[in-house]
Amino acid sequence: xxxxxxxxxxxxxxxxxxxxxxxxxxxxxxxxxxxxxxxxxxxxxxxxxxxxxxxxxxxxxxxxxxxxxxxxxxxxxxxxxxxxxxxxxxxxxxxxxxxxxxxxxxxxxxxxxxxxxxxxxxxxxxxxxxxxxxxxxxxxxxxxxxxxxxxxxxxxxxxxxxxxxxxxxxxxxxxxxxxxxxxxxxxxxxxxxxxxxxxxxxxxxxxxxxxxxxxxxxxxxxxxxxxxxxxxxxxxxxxxxxxxxxxxxxxxxxxxxxxxxxxxxxxxxxxxxxxxxxxxxxxxxxxxxxxxxxxxxxxxxxxxxxxxxxx
Amino acid sequence: xxxxxxxxxxxxxxxxxxxxxxxxxxxxxxxxxxxxxxxxxxxxxxxxxxxxxxxxxxxxxxxxxxxxxxxxxxxxxxxxxxxxxxxxxxxxxxxxxxxxxxxxxxxxxxxxxxxxxxxxxxxxxxxxxxxxxxxxxxxxxxxxxxxxxxxxxxxxxxxxxxxxxxxxxxxxxxxxxxxxxxxxxxxxxxxxxxxxxxxxxxxxxxxxxxxxxxxxxxxxxxxxxxxxxxxxxxxxxxxxxxxxxxxxxx
Numbered sequence: 225x226x227x228x229x230x231x232x233x234x235x236x237x238x239x240x241x242x243x244x245x246x247x248x249x250x251x252x253x254x255x256x257x258x259x260x261x262x263x264x265x266x267x268x269x270x271x272x273x274x275x276x277x278x279x280x281x282x283x284x285x286x287x288x289x290x291x292x293x294x295x296x297x298x299x300x301x302x303x304x305x306x307x308x309x310x311x312x313x314x315x316x317x318x319x320x321x322x323x324x325x326x327x328x329x330x331x332x333x334x335x336x337x338x339x340x341x342x343x344x345x346x347x348x349x350x351x352x353x354x355x356x357x358x359x360x361x362x363x364x365x366x367x368x369x370x371x372x373x374x375x376x377x378x379x380x381x382x383x384x385x386x387x388x389x390x391x392x393x394x395x396x397x398x399x400x401x402x403x404x405x406x407x408x409x410x411x412x413x414x415x416x417x418x419x420x421x422x423x424x425x426x427x428x429x430x431x432x433x434x435x436x437x438x439x440x441x442x443x444x445x446x447x448x449x450x451x452x453x454x455x456x457x458x459x460x461x462x463x464x465x466x467x468x469x470x471x472x473x474x475x476x477x478x479x480x481x482x483x484x485x486x487x488x489x490x491x492x493x494x495x496x497x498x499x500x501x502x503x504x505x506x507x508x509x510x511x512x513x514x515x516x517x518x519x520x521x522x523x524x525x526x527x528x529x530x531x532x533x534x535x
Numbered sequence: 536x537x538x539x540x541x542x543x544x545x546x547x548x549x550x551x552x553x554x555x556x557x558x559x560x561x562x563x564x565x566x567x568x569x570x571x572x573x574x575x576x577x578x579x580x581x582x583x584x585x586x587x588x589x590x591x592x593x594x595x596x597x598x599x600x601x602x603x604x605x606x607x608x609x610x611x612x613x614x615x616x617x618x619x620x621x622x623x624x625x626x627x628x629x630x631x632x633x634x635x636x637x638x639x640x641x642x643x644x645x646x647x648x649x650x651x652x653x654x655x656x657x658x659x660x661x662x663x664x665x666x667x668x669x670x671x672x673x674x675x676x677x678x679x680x681x682x683x684x685x686x687x688x689x690x691x692x693x694x695x696x697x698x699x700x701x702x703x704x705x706x707x708x709x710x711x712x713x714x715x716x717x718x719x720x721x722x723x724x725x726x727x728x729x730x731x732x733x734x735x736x737x738x739x740x741x742x743x744x745x746x747x748x749x750x751x752x753x754x755x756x757x758x759x760x761x762x763x764x765x766x767x768x769x770x771x772x773x774x775x776x777x778x779x780x781x782x783x784x785x
Contacts, residue, residue, distance in 0.1 A: 360585040362583075362584020363584050387709065389738070391780065392783045393584060418713060480741040480742075480774065480775065481763060518713045525712070
């Protein structure tokens with residue numbers, strides 16, 4: 225039996241269709257990522273899984289139980305960390321953690337081990353005695369995460385737990401998620417950070433209420449069909465304008481100080497020399513580039529993204 | 536986008552601090568930080584959560600008095616001339632931006648009013664901004680109906696409405712789709728091309744590469760400040776993500 229099974233889920237708010245026919249399954253013991261920008265409908269879907277929202281159409285089973293009927297039983301096996309998780313502002317970091325450990329009846333022996341792990345990932349140990357209300361925004365987020373992870377339910381649903389968290393802590397947070405998965409939990413986590421897709425067993429790329437692609441990150445990347453190159457230049461923005469105008473080019477994307485260009489077919493060495501000359505020596509190096517999940521996402525959503533010229 | 540091309544000829548200083556320090560009780564949030572940011576520069580401000588970035592920005596925006604050290608923004612002293620500073624900076628973050636239940640037009644008028652612009656000037660800049668963001672057909676729609684990418688570009692436009700020479704962007708691109716994120720950076724480049732100075736915090740390390748220079752804070756101290764290319768070279772890493780992890784985990 226799958227941990228979570230979603231069939232043709234639809235949900236609208238007034239005239240806004242938040243989720244438009246989503247079918248998904250999260251397997252037992254899987255770390256599954258729901259990847260997409262804000263407004264894609266991630267929270268709506270997660271809230272419905274957690275019995276907090278009724279579907280307009282379709283069905284959701286959690287551990288084989290129907291979310292519209294078996295609310296109490298589902299809540300006993302499922303842990304949920306919403307986007308806005310409440311901390312007690314006038315308790316210290318340590319008191320918050322111990323409060324949630326008490327609340328979830330975490331056994332004494334388990335508790336110390338878990339606290340140590342959580343302090344390690346969160347780097348909050350030097351701030352144990354600080355009141356939660358006096359933490360910086362990102363630190364509050366890490367404390368909230370730690371409180372949510374102090375107990376380990378069979379199925380864990382986390383809504384954008386790494387939002388606004390710095391890259392180092394994000395990495396360590398994902399290490400913790402993998403540990404929890406190895407202990408046997410099934411985890412569904414949403415994120416707008418595309419690079420986090422690579423840390424999941426499987427992902428669904430979510431955009432405008434629909435799934436644009438689902439599978440293991442490597443399998444999704446294998447489906448990318450345009451030859452992709454990484455280009456470097458003296459002026460990378462000028463180079464992008466140049467490549468954008470070429471008919472052979474499928475798409476161009478700035479990636480840090482480099483330009484990713486995907487072509488309709490693989491370019492030959494003659495073409496590269498021509499382009500180097502035509503760009504007045506601006507193009508300095510080029511090499512084949514394996515696609516990232518971000519490339520895949522951009523290709524799958526096509527012209528639908530918000531960055532396009534029109535709505 | 537090599538840094539030498541991007542550095543302004545005159546190297547006029549927009550933001551300068553010397554041993555700037557802020558304590559909260561026994562805790563030192565910002566510890567003797569000295570920086571110089573030049574006009575027309577995109578200055579990246581990185582650090583782990585709680586490293587002191589927000590405290591630093593609040594001092595520079597004239598919202599928080601330093602405990603020690605000195606600083607000036609747009610030529611004005613951060614201790615004595617915070618009101619003058621507030622009129623010469625723009626500020627945008629994802630969290631504090633537009634009112635969802637106002638129309639796009641009303642949001643712009645509201646910001647224009649806050650910044651004390653005349654009605655005529657507000658009207659003129661509103662039209663220019665709506666054109667620039669490509670929202671001509673949507674001026675009277677509620678802001679909540681806009682896709683996030685447009686909202687962010689509109690929010691940046693509102694923060695620039697009073698034509699400030701310096702703009703602070705606090706994690707401006709969190710949560711938008713990758714395409715909108717890049718198109719937002721095009722807008723940042725257009726902004727510095729006009730001679731404005733952009734001070735930006737981000738947790739996206741690919742965006743750190745878009746900055747002319749990057750500073751990294753750890754536990755209140757400035758631990759690195761240079762161009763992305765030089766930082767990568769110095770720490771022997773191929774990208775800023777690895778530089779950041781190496782420096783912050785140290």
